[in-house]
Amino acid sequence: EIVLTQSPGTLSLSPGERAPLSCRASQSVSSNYLAWYQQKPGQAPRLLIFGASSRATGIPDRFSGSGSGTDFTLTISRLEPEDFAVYYCQHYGSSPLFGQGTKLEIK
Amino acid sequence: QVQLVQSGAEVKKPGASVKVSCKASGYTFTTHYIHWVRQAPGQGLEWMGVINPTDGGTDYAQEFQGRVTMTRDTSTGTVYMELSSLRSEDTAVYYCARGVPAAIVSYFQYWGQGTLVTVSS
Numbered sequence: 486e487i488v489l490t491q492s493p494g495t496l497s498l499s500p501g502e503r504a505p506l507s508c509r510a511s512q513s514v515s516s517n518y519l520a521w522y523q524q525k526p527g528q529a530p531r532l533l534i535f536g537a538s539s540r541a542t543g544i545p546d547r548f549s550g551s552g553s554g555t556d557f558t559l560t561i562s563r564l565e566p567e568d569f570a571v572y573y574c575q576h577y578g579s580s581p582l583f584g585q586g587t588k589l590e591i592k
Numbered sequence: 593q594v595q596l597v598q599s600g601a602e603v604k605k606p607g608a609s610v611k612v613s614c615k616a617s618g619y620t621f622t623t624h625y626i627h628w629v630r631q632a633p634g635q636g637l638e639w640m641g642v643i644n645p646t647d648g649g650t651d652y653a654q655e656f657q658g659r660v661t662m663t664r665d666t667s668t669g670t671v672y673m674e675l676s677s678l679r680s681e682d683t684a685v686y687y688c689a690r691g692v693p694a695a696i697v698s699y700f701q702y703w704g705q706g707t708l709v710t711v712s713s
Contacts, residue, residue, distance in 0.1 A: 521700035522637075529687055529703035530637065541701070573637055577691075577699045580653060581627070583637040 487573055491576050491584035497592040504561040507588045508574035513554045516547045521550055521559045523568075524586075530573065534559060566591075594615060594618040596626075596688050596704035603710045607642065611677040612707045614688030621669040623693050628673045630684040640686075641672055642696060651696070655657045678711045684707075 488495040498504055508519070517537040522530035532541040534550035537557055547562040561568055569591050575582040599613040614626060628640040641652035642660040650662050661674045671688060685706040691698025 518697065518699075522700075529706055530698060530700070531703075532701055535699040575637075575699065577697060579651075579697060581639040583639070585636045 486580075487514070487576055487578070487582065489576060489582060489584035491572075491574055491587045494585075494592060495586060495588045497590050499565050499592045500566055502516060502564050504564055504568070506559040506561075506572050506589070508552075508557040508559070509578065510555045510583050511558075514557075514576060517553055518577045519550075519552070519557050521548075522573045522575065523570050524527050524573065525570045533572075535577075561589075562584055564589075565587055594603065594690070594702045595690055596690060596702055598686075598688060598707045601708040601710070603645045604678050606679055606711055606713055607637050608625075608678050608711075609674055610678060610709050611672055611674040612688075612709070614671045615632040615689075616645075616669045616690070618669070619630070621666060625696050625698065626664075626671045627689045627691065628660075629665045629687045629700075631687070631706075632684040633679070637683075640673070644696070645671065654655075673711075680711050683709065686691050 492507045519537045524530045525537045534554040538550045549560050551558050571586045571588050573586050595617045597615045601609050604610050622645045625642050627642045630638050643650050643662045664671045685708050687703040687706050689700035690702040
């Protein structure tokens with residue numbers, strides 16, 4: 486069974502900075518079936534990235550996904566105030582699973 | 593536009609069952625699998641299972657086998673998730689989510705607003 490480990494657990498940055506969020510799988514992720522979601526308090530998750538690097542509809546281009554195999558990264562190039570939230574990676578295989586999340590907080 | 597609208601919050605006693613609904617609109621109901629994901633307070637996301645609205649076929653996460661039942665009503669475009677033998681650890685927000693057309697393996701493009709289920713004596 487694949488395990489997804491996200492790091493860091495909490496990332497403290499300022500608006501305008503670049504944010505790299507990591508997601509590491511315990512074994513290779515088939516067909517790059519890796520997605521990223523953003524979740525704000527009291528809201529449902531919002532799809533950002535699928536297929537490891539494809540942006541979902543309406544997602545600003547400051548969000549980008551990269552990686553393959555076991556190591557994946559979500560990068561936010563220049564943080565906007567509305568980007569401070571919790572981010573989850575997901576392997577959407579036959580039994581979908583999520584990482585434990587990275588909280589992106591304002592420094 | 594695509595919408596998944598869930599039923600309201602529930603409070604249940606330990607040992608009881610809860611049934612949460614998810615009404616789909618804005619697309620052809622039978623073309624997309626519906627998944628259920630839950631989130632305990634302050635915790636991460638946990639996949640529970642998936643239903644095929646076309647034939648009612650299901651696949652449940654091992655953790656919930658024997659306790660969860662997912663059904664659908666094609667006449668109203670509604671999917672249901674029933675969880676039995678509730679315990680305090682089942683207190684969570686339960687979400688339904690939709691993927692891409694005709695694919696059981698999918699990321700989740702659309703989500704319901706969530707239903708809070710509280711299990712307390």
